[in-house]
Amino acid sequence: MERGERLFPGSRGKGLQPRTQEVLDDLGVMDAVRAAGGPYPPMMGWEDGRRLGAFEMIVRTGPTPGTPYHDIWMLPQWRTAEILYARLRELGGEVEFGAACTALTQDADGVTAHLAYADGSAEAVRAAYAVAADGGRSTVRKALGIGMAGESVDPLPRLVADIELTGLERDHWHVWQQAKGGGLSLCPLARTGLFQMLAQYDDADAVPDPAPEAVRRLIAERSHLAASDVGEVRWTSPFRVRAAMAERFREGRVFLVGDAAHIHSPAGGQGLNTSVQDAYNLGWKLGAVLRGGADPVLLDSYEEERMPVAAGVLGISTRIHRAGMEGNAKEPRRTAEVHQLGLTYRGAALAVDQRRLDESALRAGDRAPDAPCALPDGTPFRLFDAFRGPQMTVLALGDTEAPGGAEASGDTEAPGGAEPPAPNRASVRTYRVGGPAPDLLDPDGHIRDGYGDQGVFVIRPDGHVGYTADHAADHADEMAGYLTRLGT
Numbered sequence: 001m002e003r004g005e006r007l008f009p010g011s012r013g014k015g016l017q018p019r020t021q022e023v024l025d026d027l028g029v030m031d032a033v034r035a036a037g038g039p040y041p042p043m044m045g046w047e048d049g050r051r052l053g054a055f056e057m058i059v060r061t062g063p064t065p066g067t068p069y070h071d072i073w074m075l076p077q078w079r080t081a082e083i084l085y086a087r088l089r090e091l092g093g094e095v096e097f098g099a100a101c102t103a104l105t106q107d108a109d110g111v112t113a114h115l116a117y118a119d120g121s122a123e124a125v126r127a128a129y130a131v132a133a134d135g136g137r138s139t140v141r142k143a144l145g146i147g148m149a150g151e152s153v154d155p156l157p158r159l160v161a162d163i164e165l166t167g168l169e170r171d172h173w174h175v176w177q178q179a180k181g182g183g184l185s186l187c188p189l190a191r192t193g194l195f196q197m198l199a200q201y202d203d204a205d206a207v208p209d210p211a212p213e214a215v216r217r218l219i220a221e222r223s224h225l226a227a228s229d230v231g232e233v234r235w236t237s238p239f240r241v242r243a244a245m246a247e248r249f250r251e252g253r254v255f256l257v258g259d260a261a262h263i264h265s266p267a268g269g270q271g272l273n274t275s276v277q278d279a280y281n282l283g284w285k286l287g288a289v290l291r292g293g294a295d296p297v298l299l300d301s302y303e304e305e306r307m308p309v310a311a312g313v314l315g316i317s318t319r320i321h322r323a324g325m326e327g328n329a330k331e332p333r334r335t336a337e338v339h340q341l342g343l344t345y346r347g348a349a350l351a352v353d354q355r356r357l358d359e360s361a362l363r364a365g366d367r368a369p370d371a372p373c374a375l376p377d378g379t380p381f382r383l384f385d386a387f388r389g390p391q392m393t394v395l396a397l398g399d400t401e402a403p404g405g406a407e408a409s410g411d412t413e414a415p416g417g418a419e420p421p422a423p424n425r426a427s428v429r430t431y432r433v434g435g436p437a438p439d440l441l442d443p444d445g446h447i448r449d450g451y452g453d454q455g456v457f458v459i460r461p462d463g464h465v466g467y468t469a470d471h472a473a474d475h476a477d478e479m480a481g482y483l484t485r486l487g488t
């Protein structure tokens with residue numbers, strides 16, 4: 001349910017990190033994301049109406065066989081929300097708008113959410129579990145009595161706005177770092193005709209004025225643009241930068257995800273991306289418990305896996321923000337640490353390694369890399385095609401047997417054609433690579449490069465390696481037990 005009458009209108013988190021793009025690929029919306037967004041433009045510094053020159057804030061990298069999505073992709077958050085909402089409806093889901101959760105209680109069997117509707121009516125809704133994705137001021141988090149520990153990262157107020165603007169070309173992200181009163185940036189929002197304005201106020205006691213006329217005045221004061229260059233001001237939001245994390249991400253049958261669990265500086269573009277990963281981590285586990293009959297103890301792994309990630313991301317965005325406060329817009333450049341491709345759940349309870357390899361090898365808990373490969377008839381295929389969908393995937397490499405001696409059940413649809421299995425069916429797809437009857441060929445050795453020559457890997461629905469062994473036959477019972485634990 002959503003308190004607002006419609007989807008949130010602001011551009012806010014406008015950068016999709018490579019790992020989030022992988023998630024969106026898995027959800028089947030990457031074509032829409034590509035069509036609606038664009039790459040980040042280079043930056044352009046300005047002072048006294050003069051260009052200071054172009055520079056790059058991000059370190060751009062090329063794709064590799066293991067990482068097809070390599071750079072941040074710009075998509076205003078309202079568009080990401082629209083695309084995901086459309087996909088949800090396509091899959092039979094719905095969001096109830098105009099319904100605010102005002103209180104929440106729980107007992108041994110379920111959760112009762114008290115809802116207030118825009119027309120003044122109220123209702124109590126009962127569910128087995130609840131997921132609180134109600135933002136940084138989370139009503140649910142407060143109702144559960146979960147505290148938020150954190151700090152103010154920067155005392156200076158800021159104003160963000162989506163505006164129509166003429167007089168500025170759209171092939172750069174323009175910054176006035178030394179503007180009187182505070183820095184100003186105007187970023188063209190790919191394929192929208194709009195710019196996202198971000199203004200900082202040098203005076204910690206300043207109160208940003210979000211009125212359209214005040215936004216026009218501010219741009220005229222801090223840049224060479226005229227107030228009349230600013231057209232419609234679509235959305236504004238004053239904010240201060242804080243970094244904080246909930247003391248717990250779970251209370252009984254209620255889970256906190258996204259900003260309800262952690263809030264960040266926008267520096268480094270981590271907030272939205274971390275929120276997407278939270279939901280991706282939790283969603284399949286709830287499905288496994290509710291539909292697949294998995295032991296609810298599986299849900300304990302959500303907090304165990306996500307809290308350390310959130311803490312790490314908080315550290316990264318605070319560090320980038322504070323370095324930016326030093327006054328040099330060019331530093332620090334955003335490197336691969338913000339891509340979220342290296343996040344791992346190594347050492348957590350669901351990460352089981354029977355392979356004894358060094359730290360640099362792919363281990364249980366790590367993100368499962370992609371690899372271009374081929375079906376037995378030579379049709380190009382990718383491991384991400386194999387992983388796509390809500391099932392577990394078993395990759396059996398070399399001369400190892402498929403788990404339990406089971407017949408390989410590798411789906412062999414052409415790339416992009418793989419439909420997720422029907423709901424209510426927790427399934428395992430097995431792909432043998434090598435051996436006498438392979439399901440996948442590895443002509444260029446990309447699977448070998450990512451996974452090695454030999455071994456068996458269970459890939460979770462969220463694309464992380466869950467279990468590894470050198471030979472499935474040596475661990476058949478354990479591996480079958482592992483898969484049962486995950487609701488298959």
Ligand SMILES: Cc1cc2nc3c(=O)[nH]c(=O)nc-3n(C[C@H](O)[C@H](O)[C@H](O)COP(=O)(O)OP(=O)(O)OC[C@H]3O[C@@H](n4cnc5c(N)ncnc54)[C@H](O)[C@@H]3O)c2cc1C
Nearest residue numbers: 002003012013100101134135139258259266269270271272
């Ligand atoms: C000004 C600003 C700039 C940002 N810039 C960036 C950026 O550059 N990069 C980045 O990655 N992230 C950025 N973020 C952060 C990013 O927008 C958030 O991390 C992301 O929106 C979190 O998603 P969420 O769903 O957890 O929370 P939200 O997006 O806040 O969504 C919460 C939703 O819950 C609804 N709601 C609240 N209370 C209730 C209730 N009681 N009952 C029912 N519904 C309720 C709200 O109406 C809202 O729609 C920015 C955030 C802000 C505010």
